[in-house]
Amino acid sequence: MTRDDMATDKLRAALGEAVEDVGDFRGERTIYIRRDKIVDACRLLRDDPELRYNLLSDIVADDYLPDYPRFAVSYHLLSMHHKHRLRLRVRVEDPDEGPPTMADVWPIATWLEMEVWDLMGVRFAGNGSLRRLFLPEDWQGHPLRKDYPLGYEEVQFSFNWEEINAKKPFAKE
Amino acid sequence: MGFMIPQASDSIQELSVEELRAKVGTGMEIVDAEEHMLLSMGPQHPSTHGVLRLLVELDGETVVNLAPDIGFLHTGIEKNMESKTYTKALVMTDRMDYLTPMTNNMVYIMAVEKLLGIEITPRAQTLRLILAELSRLASHLVWLGTSALDLAAMSVFLYCFREREYILDIFEMVSGQRMMVSYFRPGGLWRDVPDEFEPAVRKLLDFMPAKIADYEALLDQNPIFLERAKGVGVISGEQAVAWGLTGPSMRASGVDWDNRRDMPYGGYETYEFEVPVEHEGDVYARYRCRMREMRECLRLIRQGLDRLKPGPVNIDDHKIVPPPRAELGRSMEAVIHHFKLWTAGFTAPEGYVYQVIESPRGEIGCYLRGNGTNKPARVHFRGPSYVNLASLPLLANNSFVADLVAVIGSIDIVLGEIDR
Numbered sequence: 001m002t003r004d005d006m007a008t009d010k011l012r013a014a015l016g017e018a019v020e021d022v023g024d025f026r027g028e029r030t031i032y033i034r035r036d037k038i039v040d041a042c043r044l045l046r047d048d049p050e051l052r053y054n055l056l057s058d059i060v061a062d063d064y065l066p067d068y069p070r071f072a073v074s075y076h077l078l079s080m081h082h083k084h085r086l087r088l089r090v091r092v093e094d095p096d097e098g099p100p101t102m103a104d105v106w107p108i109a110t111w112l113e114m115e116v117w118d119l120m121g122v123r124f125a126g127n128g129s130l131r132r133l134f135l136p137e138d139w140q141g142h143p144l145r146k147d148y149p150l151g152y153e154e155v156q157f158s159f160n161w162e163e164i165n166a167k168k169p170f171a172k173e
Numbered sequence: 174m175g176f177m178i179p180q181a182s183d184s185i186q187e188l189s190v191e192e193l194r195a196k197v198g199t200g201m202e203i204v205d206a207e208e209h210m211l212l213s214m215g216p217q218h219p220s221t222h223g224v225l226r227l228l229v230e231l232d233g234e235t236v237v238n239l240a241p242d243i244g245f246l247h248t249g250i251e252k253n254m255e256s257k258t259y260t261k262a263l264v265m266t267d268r269m270d271y272l273t274p275m276t277n278n279m280v281y282i283m284a285v286e287k288l289l290g291i292e293i294t295p296r297a298q299t300l301r302l303i304l305a306e307l308s309r310l311a312s313h314l315v316w317l318g319t320s321a322l323d324l325a326a327m328s329v330f331l332y333c334f335r336e337r338e339y340i341l342d343i344f345e346m347v348s349g350q351r352m353m354v355s356y357f358r359p360g361g362l363w364r365d366v367p368d369e370f371e372p373a374v375r376k377l378l379d380f381m382p383a384k385i386a387d388y389e390a391l392l393d394q395n396p397i398f399l400e401r402a403k404g405v406g407v408i409s410g411e412q413a414v415a416w417g418l419t420g421p422s423m424r425a426s427g428v429d430w431d432n433r434r435d436m437p438y439g440g441y442e443t444y445e446f447e448v449p450v451e452h453e454g455d456v457y458a459r460y461r462c463r464m465r466e467m468r469e470c471l472r473l474i475r476q477g478l479d480r481l482k483p484g485p486v487n488i489d490d491h492k493i494v495p496p497p498r499a500e501l502g503r504s505m506e507a508v509i510h511h512f513k514l515w516t517a518g519f520t521a522p523e524g525y526v527y528q529v530i531e532s533p534r535g536e537i538g539c540y541l542r543g544n545g546t547n548k549p550a551r552v553h554f555r556g557p558s559y560v561n562l563a564s565l566p567l568l569a570n571n572s573f574v575a576d577l578v579a580v581i582g583s584i585d586i587v588l589g590e591i592d593r
Contacts (some may be wrong), residue, residue, distance in 0.1 A: 024523040026290060026526050027524070055419075057529065057538055057555060058540065058541045058555035062550075063551070074525075074540065076555075080435070085436070106561055107222055108417035108560060111560070115559070130204075133243060134593075136535060143252050150255075150256055
């Protein structure tokens with residue numbers, strides 16, 4: 001039995017219906033977990049002596065506009081003991097009701113979730129540190145979303161300065 | 174969209190001591206907080222290695238808590254890459270971690286190749302490995318120079334930059350650029366290395382061991398350096414893993430893990446090299462780890478050069494790699510391929526991959542999603558500098574302000590990669 005299958009089976013046995021889907025692509029296993037069970041799943045993967053996924057490598061949010069559910073949050077785990085990587089994925093319908101924070105399992109999650117919230121706008125329940133990290137505090141919107149325009153600002157010349165300046169939502173002084 | 178006045182509690186500039194603690198604490202208990210003061214360090218302070226601002230809570234001269242304030246270099250690289258074709262998005266990766274462009278190229282290109290499901294030629298693989306190790310060497314040289322400079326060792330800085338310049342000359346020789354190389358391309362390399370490449374690298378291999386010995390002689394017997402490095406900024410291996418601290422910083426705490434050896438990629442499994450591990454977990458252990466790693470780099474480069482055999486550096490699929498210039502005059506098909514590649518690029522299938530390699534700073538990861546078009550639908554980088562920065566409050570806890578400078582130097586952050 002491969003490590004992929006072992007992790008999947010153990011998650012299925014412990015969480016049952018909360019394991020929504022399993023996918024393989026280019027030799028990487030992705031396990032879809034229901035949003036409310038993701039912390040349990042991660043804790044199981046970290047603590048089970050046969051799995052021991054001890055490092056949370058990354059949290060990535062992805063925007064599937066116009067599909068529904070629109071957002072997906074991936075957790076990339078690494079088991080140093082068994083030299084294996086695994087991806088857990090959560091489908092998120094409402095970005096304001098994102099998955100619960102993973103800070104209890106891996107403290108680094110707070111920091112990674114801050115980046116996801118700042119740039120993609122997925123709010124992690126229970127993470128009290130969600131603030132603007134890369135962008136200024138008064139920034140509006142979350143630029144990595146697909147509906148966030150690229151090349152938003154028009155070039156100002158002397159003849160259209162007034163006109164463009166009037167349209168700008170911030171930084172007038 | 175109306176104008177929104179920032180709330181004081183949202184802004185790190187306006188934080189009080191209590192708010193700082195509530196927002197960014199390490200979870201440690203803080204006593205006697207009445208006498209504490211807040212110190213803003215950076216963003217223009219040279220010892221922060223870029224534009225990093227630290228908000229430090231001090232008890233006398235002792236650091237109690239700190240919050241990194243980042244984002245001064247944010248350029249939206251991930252968003253930008255979504256509007257470029259797969260090949261053109263490559264140039265953004267050099268600009269993230271500008272001290273080790275080759276490994277950044279490598280992780281992105283390997284993710285693209287994984288998504289496309291292609292295998293590169295043996296010569297390209299060996300050359301990539303040599304260049305990635307050269308890049309690691311150059312990056313460690315900058316780290317050594319700047320972090321020694323923070324501890325008032327001026328001459329090491331000058332020597333390190335002299336040797337780094339030699340490596341950058343090699344980069345210029347192969348790619349035409351000293352720093353923003355963009356040399357690795359999907360399916361291989363931009364072009365083969367020139368004939369002068371091998372003698373130049375061999376020369377580096379000849380003089381470099383003596384130079385590394387020189388640096389060590391300058392620092393290892395320097396009582397000021399030892400005094401400031403030993404026992405400062407200690408982190409345990411368990412904490413390092415929980416906080417995602419990777420690379421030499423983690424190995425200095427006794428965690429024996431290196432992606433090159435343990436989950437090999439790009440042919441590392443066929444090379445002989447050691448992974449240096451130290452156990453003290455302080456600034457000095459991190460210094461030792463990187464110094465030993467520099468020697469292992471030389472070993473890897475030497476093995477790579479020895480097995481470098483003539484052959485193609487690009488795969489034979491002209492849907493991905495542009496055809497040779499000479500073919501354009503003879504073959505209509507080559508002209509079509511050339512035109513298609515430089516206008517539309519190639520398309521990648523739907524699906525997502527996550528590729529991890531070992532950068533000089535730790536585990537760099539690239540999440541790449543293709544949606545069947547010629548542009549990536551989502552690119553995300555796990556910047557090792559970004560994640561390593563999170564453990565700074567832990568490392569600097571209960572150290573002096575002056576030692577904070579040594580700690581920042583020892584985790585080797587690059588702000589370009591943190592902010593992206």
